[in-house]
Amino acid sequence: MTALELNKDLVRRFIDTYESHDLDALWSLYAPDCYFAALERFNIEPTWDNYKAFMATFLAAFPDVHHHIEHIIADSDKVWALYNVTGTHQGPIRGMAPTGRQGRYSIVGMYRITNGLISEADFVADNLQMMRQLGAND
Numbered sequence: 001m002t003a004l005e006l007n008k009d010l011v012r013r014f015i016d017t018y019e020s021h022d023l024d025a026l027w028s029l030y031a032p033d034c035y036f037a038a039l040e041r042f043n044i045e046p047t048w049d050n051y052k053a054f055m056a057t058f059l060a061a062f063p064d065v066h067h068h069i070e071h072i073i074a075d076s077d078k079v080w081a082l083y084n085v086t087g088t089h090q091g092p093i094r095g096m097a098p099t100g101r102q103g104r105y106s107i108v109g110m111y112r113i114t115n116g117l118i119s120e121a122d123f124v125a126d127n128l129q130m131m132r133q134l135g136a137n138d
Helices: 003-019 023-027 037-042 048-061 127-134
Strands: 030-035 066-075 078-088 102-114 117-125
Touching (some): 003 023, 003 066, 003 078, 037 048
Parallel strands (some): 030 117
Antiparallel strands (some): 066 078, 078 102
């Protein structure tokens, strides 16, 4: 397997591990000094503790979360993945109480891989679409 294929495989394992709710295994896929750029878009300091809380909160809000990878591209030490996310809103998220509604939206995940671990994690999600589906406009 080429280095690019190994990097794409790591991102696939990341998604599978997240969906299985195995957070201990998930954290082992990250470099100890990983930079969590995605948190800054939510005005959250990009620390390990904040990232862990962010990811755990999302899993609690959408315990049946599923990511369907549409495209995955690797170049050098970077991997980009376009995936559709589906899940049922069963826990609080971003100040919204559980609605029981199904949500579906897209994410572009951007990862830097260093020595077989994720050393930078960033994503852009269609949060407006998600919140509308959950009833934020109701």
